[in-house]
Amino acid sequence: MKIITRFAPSPTGFLHIGGARTALFNFLFAKNKGGDFLLRIEDTDKLRSEEKYEKQIIKTLNWLGLEFQNNFVKQSKNINQHIMIANELLKKGFAYKCYCTDEEINKQKEICKKRGTPYIYNRKWRDPKDLKIPDDVDPVLRFKSKISGNTIIKDIVQGDKNIANSTIEDFIILRKDKSPTYQLSATVDDHEMKITHIIRGDDHMINSFKQKQIYDAMGWEIPQFAHVPLIHSKDGRKLSKRDGSSNIEEYIKNGYLPDAMRNYLLRLGWSYKDKEIFSMEESIKLFNLENIGKSPSKLDIDRIHSINVEYIKSLSDDDLFYQFSEYLNNYERNFELSSNILDQIKQSIHFLKNNTVSLKNIYLNAEYIFNYSKISKNFKFNPSEKEKEIIDSFVAKISKKNIIDIETLKKNIDEVIKENKIKFKEFGKPIRLCLICSERGPGITDIIKSLGIKETVRRLKLFT
Numbered sequence: 390m391k392i393i394t395r396f397a398p399s400p401t402g403f404l405h406i407g408g409a410r411t412a413l414f415n416f417l418f419a420k421n422k423g424g425d426f427l428l429r430i431e432d433t434d435k436l437r438s439e440e441k442y443e444k445q446i447i448k449t450l451n452w453l454g455l456e457f458q459n460n461f462v463k464q465s466k467n468i469n470q471h472i473m474i475a476n477e478l479l480k481k482g483f484a485y486k487c488y489c490t491d492e493e494i495n496k497q498k499e500i501c502k503k504r505g506t507p508y509i510y511n512r513k514w515r516d517p518k519d520l521k522i523p524d525d526v527d528p529v530l531r532f533k534s535k536i537s538g539n540t541i542i543k544d545i546v547q548g549d550k551n552i553a554n555s556t557i558e559d560f561i562i563l564r565k566d567k568s569p570t571y572q573l574s575a576t577v578d579d580h581e582m583k584i585t586h587i588i589r590g591d592d593h594m595i596n597s598f599k600q601k602q603i604y605d606a607m608g609w610e611i612p613q614f615a616h617v618p619l620i621h622s623k624d625g626r627k628l629s630k631r632d633g634s635s636n637i638e639e640y641i642k643n644g645y646l647p648d649a650m651r652n653y654l655l656r657l658g659w660s661y662k663d664k665e666i667f668s669m670e671e672s673i674k675l676f677n678l679e680n681i682g683k684s685p686s687k688l689d690i691d692r693i694h695s696i697n698v699e700y701i702k703s704l705s706d707d708d709l710f711y712q713f714s715e716y717l718n719n720y721e722r723n724f725e726l727s728s729n730i731l732d733q734i735k736q737s738i739h740f741l742k743n744n745t746v747s748l749k750n751i752y753l754n755a756e757y758i759f760n761y762s763k764i765s766k767n768f769k770f771n772p773s774e775k776e777k778e779i780i781d782s783f784v785a786k787i788s789k790k791n792i793i794d795i796e797t798l799k800k801n802i803d804e805v806i807k808e809n810k811i812k813f814k815e816f817g818k819p820i821r822l823c824l825i826c827s828e829r830g831p832g833i834t835d836i837i838k839s840l841g842i843k844e845t846v847r848r849l850k851l852f853t
Contacts, residue, residue: 390428390585391423391424391425391585392418392419392422392423392424392425392585392586393419393424393425393427393582393583393584393585393586394416394419394424394425394427394584394585394586394587394588394687395415395425395426395427395428395429395466395584395587396411396414396416396426396428396429396455396457396559396577397409397428397429397430397431397575397578397589397737398412398430398431398446399421399430399431399432399434399437399438399440400430400431400432400438400439400440400442400443400446401434401437401439401442403442403445403449403636403637403638404445404446404449404450404636404637404638405628405635405636405637406620406628406634406636406637406640406654406688407544407590407619407628407635408618408821409449409453409586409637409654410620410654410657410658411589411590411617412450412453412455413453413455413651413654413655414615414617414659414676414678414681415586415588416455416457417489417655417672417673417676418586418588418676418677418678419767420673421673421674421676421677422717424585425458426455426456426458427458427459427462427582427584428447428456428457428461428462428465428580428720429455429461429463429573430443430446430461430462430464430572431464431575431584431822432463432465433463433468433568433569433571434465434543445638449637449638449641452647452824453639453650453651453654454646454647454648454651454669458596462578462582463591463656464574464575464578467574467577467578467632468568468569470577470581471569471573471574471577471578472563472567472569474573474577474607474842475530475562475569475573477607478532478562478603478606478607479530480488482533482607482769482840483533483534483662484530484531484533484562484572485514485515485529485530485531485533485559486528486529486530486531487514487528487529487530487531487559487561488512488514488522488526488528489510489513489514489521490526491502491562494510495512497768499511500846508767509558510558510559511555511708512559514531515531515533515559515801523706527565528565528567529561529563529564530561530562530563531559531560531562531797532560532561532562532573532599532603532606533559533603534557534558534559534560534599534602534738535554535557535602536554536555536556537554537555538553538554538599539551539553539554540552540554540557540598540602541551541731542597542598542601543613543614543616544595544614544615545586545592545613545614545615545617545678545679546591546615546617546618546678546681546683547594547680547683549596552598557595557598557599559741560599562603566832569757572599572600572603573597575596575756576603576604579600579612580604580607581610584612584757585612585613585831586612586613586614586615586707586754587613587614587615588615588617589615589616589617590615590616590617590618590619591617591618591619592619593800594616595607597614597616602632603815607828615678617658617681617682617683617686618658618682618683618684618686619686620635620657620658620685620686620687620688621685621686621687621688622634622687622688623687623688624687625687628688634688634690635688636650637650640693641718641719641720642661642749642750643715643747643749644720644747644748644749644750644751645693645697645747645748646697646700646701646704646748647691648668648700649668649696649697649699649700649701650693650845651668651672652672652696652700653692653693653696655667655672655676657686657688658681658682658685658686659676659680659681659682660680660682661675661680665696666699667844668698669749670732673732685784687828693744695749697746697747697842698746699744701745701746701747704740706735706738706739706742709738709742709751710734710735710738710798710801712748713734713738713748713752714731716748716749717752717829718750720749721752726733726759727847730758730759733758733759733839733840733841734755734758734759734839737755737758737831737835737837737839738839740753740831740832741754741755741831743831754797754830754831755834757824757825757827757840758839758840759824761826761848764825764826764832765826768826770819770822770823770824770826770852772819772823772852775809776819777852777853778809779805779809779815779816779819779820780819780820780823780849780852780853781853782800782805782809783801783816783820783849784807784846784849784853786801786804786805787801787837787842787845787846788842790842791842791843792842793837793842795834795838796832798837799834802816802833802834804831809847817833819850820833821836822852823848823849823851823852824836824840824845824849826847
């Protein structure tokens, strides 16, 4: 049997970190088994679905390296099939028309609320008998759930899950406007796409019980289920799309590497011995569903930082600059950088990456090269007379040279220090402040090498 998994997001917002992890687990499981990983965009919520989110989801999956087979499926394109199956369920006696008004339903909910019990539709129209069908009410179509007995789901992650059928309501499968609901559409699409394994968050457990009944009613082969515990915040709260840290787009904008993010997501609830860092090839080879933990994982920003640092360190300067260039093109478009400036950054990447956790940090570290007017605008530095003498002395040493090698530069610095009878700190502080408007940053020789002699001298003269 060929293994087929799917990721089925709704395009109602940017991709949630939990959704990204679900996509990753589906991708890795399919690839590990030599199967297919499919994408289905569940866009039947017309009010909240937006094309921009659809595009962003696909872009993010591509960024993570999670390639899906064939073209993605848009659920809205299959509505006629959903409606056909709903009518077939009605014909077979597994569904019925419900004529309850909104007022009746709200009243039922109020009663349950007062009793302190969960709302379950009272099944008024399940067996109408003497009930008169109203002329002014458009019915919904409800699935006729089993009342007696239990429904069991053999879950690969959670183990066997058992629920009394009496607790499963007769859920709606067609709304009053004849549009299908999630429970019906997702089940029909999973069947049509020949999905063998449904891997998703454990907040879908109740949906799985409902959907299994549809599978049984239609006589379809039931896929295997694997419900993954949700991701919580550090303080134990369930993450939501409203949490900034839960949005994958924010991690991309902040300059995290895709390989690092994918590695972090993999270890968020899954483990293999004491191994922490996994290449894509290792991830595919080693991944299994049995090693997914049964407890919620906690989002740890510090851990994301440390993994990203490891990946930055592992890249060659050329590869890192490529990643940096991609980041610039997509997320730092305030102004265009000339090819000359980009060459300067490329030549400086070996030290710009020091003590950095992300591509954005490299961008900020490099700002002194290409955005000096901005960072110096509100910068106040009034060098003392002694500091001016040091600056003038250094300018005199290097101003007559167009190109200077590191060894000569170091020699000139030593000469200025010796001639002015100062320590390196007394030299470095005013020079660095003049050149990058900060006491902290790259080494003096690295700064000058990245700027060139002409620009170095120009900046130094601004303060004397």
